[in-house]
Amino acid sequence: MSNQSAETSRMRGLMLVAGREIRVRGLSKANLVSLLVTVVIVGVLAALPSLIGGNEEDAAIGLAGENAPAMQAQLEAMGGFDITVYDTADEAERAVEDETVEAAVADGSLYSLDGVGNEVETKIDAAWQAASVQTNLANAGLSDQEIAGALTVEPLEFVTLESGGVHSTLDYFTGLVISIIMFMMLMTPVQYIAMGVVEEKSSRIVEILLTSLKPWQLLGGKVIGLGVISLVNLVAMVAVGLGVSAATGMLGDLPPGTAAAAVSTIGWWLMAFALFGTLAGGVGSLVSRQEESGSVLTPLIMSLTLSYLGAIFLLNAPTSTFAEVLSIVPPFSGIAMPTRMAITEVPAWQVGLSAVLLAAAAAGALALGSQLYKRSVLYTGSRMKLTEALRRAA
Template sequence: MSAQIPETSRLRGLMLVAGREIRVRGLAKSNIISLIVTVVIVGVLAALPTIIGGGDDEDAKIGLTGATAPAMQAQLEAMGGFDITVYDSAADAEKAVADEDVEAAVADGALYSRDGVANDVETQIDSAWQAASVQTNLANAGLSDQEIAGALTVQPLEFVTLESGGASGPLDYFTGLIISIIMFMMLMTPVQYIAMGVVEEKSSRIVEILLTSLKPWQLLGGKVIGLGVISLVNLVAMVAVGLGVTAATGMLGDLPPGTASAAVSTIGWWLIALVLFGTLAGGVGSLVSRQEEAGSVLTPLIMSLTLSYLGAIFLLNAPTSTFAKVLSIVPPFSAIAMPTRMAVADVPAWQIALAIGLLVVAAAGALALGAQLYKRSVLYTGSRLKLKEALRRAA
């Protein structure tokens, strides 16, 4: 009667393989350089709005004169970002521009400047001029301050969406786009590494030595866990740098309200999807003995990932369409499509629950299939095994 292996020994073997993958792959120079380059790019992209708008923090110095000066000063001060100086005459205001005491001046219905002003500043000054002119004209017509205030008070437009669940704005669209790209990249990389690692160990016959002290499921599971940890660290680093730079530049408040919850939810979807695609990658990788053949067995997985990504991009423009709803529920497409859809639309809770349930079931099935393929094929050497042949082989 064979002795039963303690559960702690099984887990220890699993963690040893995972630790080996982290040391070999995670601490490799190529991965570290790639991570540094990626976080730098993310940081630059997060700071790009501030870089492009650099120098806008300093108030624009504007000179005013004439009958509309008091009303216009009130308008510009309400807008913010202006340092106002009121002059006694148009000549004084024009001289201040020439002497570079102010960037521009409004006098006699004209905007004076040395070599022009920025478009946004020009737009604000023109808006303030028109509002101040109306206010001054109403005062000259004999209206009281209360009557003028009533005449100038306009109720803002009420935004009514006839069909709920549509994308609420450009930031939501951008958030969904970033989520789909990150999900695609963070799944594609470990899937390829898992398959290549299996083929490498098989072709060098190292796997035969490892299997003398480890079970096949420990080798495959440890590889998926190890590469998953590396990808998760990379993902957390990108998110941390992106949010950190955004907060440092004061742009964090401009992000959509659900950005944080969408990011946390994305990690959960990614973990389930990694189990699904990662175990299948290890299983199909064991069907071949050479790196040159790895691409052929990985093609179905790469195609399904690519179609999931393209489908997610499509639903960004039509998140409430029937196609988008189906795509975000049916696995494996839901792994990328549902978190993307959640970022741009209000998704019913039952659809999210159904998508999670189906994806978990699919991941469990993929885990069973991948483990069986690996167990039956990893010691086989020679030409590529077909899927049916591998499943018929004795375990």
């Protein structure tokens, strides 16, 4: 019973610290405004492809003459046309003059007031050619079945000699958004953790807190609290991004698996945050002044920056050997793997291996960061060297 009571007491202390971080930082005006601005930016980015592409209306086309039925079938199969069939070529021509339709095809002529766009013209011409062939075959005495057989052509089989193939602009854009969100949602809380540790140490508050709490409760509570805040922000971004994509009709146009990759980003973020967050708390405890925190955070910031730059590189070559290695080896995999998953199909064994290695690295970082914090948080004076802290932690 005493063991259970002690365990409850330890967890209560951990949650008290976490709750304090959530109240102080999570509900602060700065965080709420930052969340609102970020969510709006994500929403705009998610809607951008639709805004750029625009909502093109169907082209109003009039048809008349012998080929009209066959041509109507061809244009309807292509899509993007609002078709009206007229009894005579004169009626079709008058419809163009009255601007009832944008253009009309009758007796081998394309009528328009001032021309049509290249894309529309190309489609109309292709439909005219196919409809003329179909009509000529019918006039030659072929049955509908024979005409269908003559016009049926097997589609090209697409064979890519290198795995992955060519990725569209939308693929690139999706991966870019995920990499940017991951980078932002790791960089900011990691810096907050380190600065919070230094602040408590420089003000000597940590000495008072340690009279009733253990070092691991202080560090763990700080990491959990800021992690909850960042997780809420991340979930909000993913939800808004997917919601806007669905509302604008772009969700179905995203690469297969993009939605799943976006949701799985939360899991990758959790592991990466555990890795960088606990290390940030550990190295932050090596210094006693805020102006010195930058020097101990530099290796972590550089690792995060290199992870982000690596993810940007693999957007152009997601199936290259370098991209595969980068998305498997921690800490780079925390950003690289969800980015890669969003733009190309990744073998299941690579995803599994990457997750296991990142989780193992996070566990190692948790052990190391907590030991650094425990042995150096009460040390005052000049900056403690990492080698000295490691010897003391051994």
